[in-house]
Amino acid sequence: VPIVTSHDLSDETRIRQLIENWTRAVSSGDREAILSHHAPELLMFDFPPHIVRGLDEYDRTWDFFYDSPKGPISFVPSELQVTTGSDVAFASCLIHCDGTSAGPLDLRLTVGLRKIDGEWTIMHEHHSVPAIEERFLPPNASQH
């Protein structure tokens, strides 16, 4: 049985809350709150653009969410898994997104965090959707 100390538990809880608060900020369009736990030197793999460096560029990736929405924005995580160390952590989840001009979208998200001055800070985000490329499909899948 793994030993779970209260320290581990509270760090995991803090990171869960951070990610849940971030997704709520996206849903409500609170642009300041979206950025509030990110490092200035953040590097993001988005879809597209390919690579996003730094907070200003990161901020601009959210423009399309709010420029011409089709309805209320929702950005809802599920299957959130958090792996926490004493000073570095990572998390993965699925996100269901709706209301933007892109229509409903299911994406996969990975986040890398570092504890800086006692605060968990997002250093890296990877957002993607699966690619339907024929060469990657198993042989039986192409028959459908």
Added chain:
Amino acid sequence: MLDDESKIRTLIERWARAARTGDIEGVLIDHSADIVMFDVPPPEDGARGIDAYRKTWPPFFKAQGQNGSFEIVSLDVTAGADVAFAFALLRCGTPAELKKHPEKRLRLTMGLRKEKDRWLIAHEHHSFTLEP
């Protein structure tokens, strides 16, 4: 003795070499039983567990053929005492694909944890940017 960042770099470079040469055991060797992988192809919700992870590789090996590239172009590792993450860009594809799209890069993020003084990969996320 190597520091944690160097150990993780070596581990990821070894993994990429195994992926390039179609060495399935070499690909699997440093992974946790509970790995969660978001792969380039579907399913959208990922391959969960080492058996599901193993099954993602044979179709890839087949598509890559004998001369496919799986080459790390850049690698950034953030290592803590017991948990780490890394992100990388790779040149990935057959010679014909890379000739057609020379700048196309696979984006890779990994999450690792240290168990019994050994780093294990517990999460992988592979993707290509959507074509404009």
